[in-house]
Amino acid sequence: MKIGLIGGTGDIGEGLALRWGLNTEHALLIGSRKADKARERAEEFARKLEIAGRKAKSGITGGTNEDVVKDSEIVVLCVEAPYVVATLRELLGVLSPDKIVVTPAVSMVRKGGVFLYAPPPDGSMAVQLARVLPEAIPLVSAFHTVPAHKLADLSATLDQDVVVLGDMKDAKERIMGLVAEIDGLHPIDGGPLVTSSLVESITPLLINLAIVNKRKNLAIKFV
């Protein structure tokens, strides 16, 4: 499959690229506003995969966000929360119903030393993005509780659940399959997109727990 990581030069983009790059044969397309930056980071990720022992040549390339969307079947919006809506709007012209858009974005604010969930007026980032997207283009909400830094550290072993939410069954199942292809990530169906806020709000909680209890890179498991 061709997976585009929009704004994929940051932590979460690196983590997903390295993990899929290590465990699968999918083509990974790193997107950025600047094609040069995207290509540099793609080369860096490929070198990291070589060091980690990936034998075949990894299929990581870089390009502008727009070019990456054109070439991808899966489009993961890895840009930071404040820029996700604007970025999606800019990409509407190159999106189509045969592509699946994935959002891991969580909107939060820091107040008094702790983080609070600060969803847009629509109730969650996922619901807001769904209102921006044409109805025929599938949107899936996932990866909110995966600690980006740990994901990007290939020496770290993962063992955690990833809630995947969406209103289109096939699209959700394809993304659940992609989650399961990363060693140690266990997908679980979270139901419809309207409940995405219940998962997005776990991200500030994990950060608070990490700060208060001095435990880094926390994730969740349902038991």
Added chain:
Amino acid sequence: MKIGLIGGTGDIGEGLALRWGLNTEHALLIGSRKADKARERAEEFARKLEIAGRKAKSGITGGTNEDVVKDSEIVVLCVEAPYVVATLRELLGVLSPDKIVVTPAVSMVRKGGVFLYAPPPDGSMAVQLARVLPEAIPLVSAFHTVPAHKLADLSATLDQDVVVLGDMKDAKERIMGLVAEIDGLHPIDGGPLVTSSLVESITPLLINLAIVNKRKNLAIKFV
């Protein structure tokens, strides 16, 4: 310690009474609007503990919510979410700064087959209750993610985290200690009360995950 379970005749009250009854020597006071009902349930809980093999006579008694608060050092508000604020208001006259009030309540609505978090205007049940309580009376938010039915089933083994939130360090630590006294419940400091919504909103998520994935009595662990 003397632990009062207000509205303790229901599932969560039964679960806490049985688990503390089995594992500790605390006096457990079951409260209800009707003293008779509370006494009946207290006797029932005591019988269940005998069957489960508790050797010493368990200290479970029943009485009106008001009498229970008067006699308790810890006051757990086990009433259903829609009635918690009114119940707390009725009990203000018998509460005092030497008692710790604990809220496991979560306000939610069912819509389109799934549950959504529906906090009061103050942002969370805990913050709303804090506004009702005089400032000197400590309030601790805990037990939201403990499945009540499983808690009340003494044949079930627990192994899950319980986020405990509060603004008064001593009170929070005492409740964390009480959590840890139940086999299989692991307390974790969630930080200040203002972040309680981040934990309360996990309850509807757990119910949705249970419905969608046919997995009963889900709880969480931070990994």
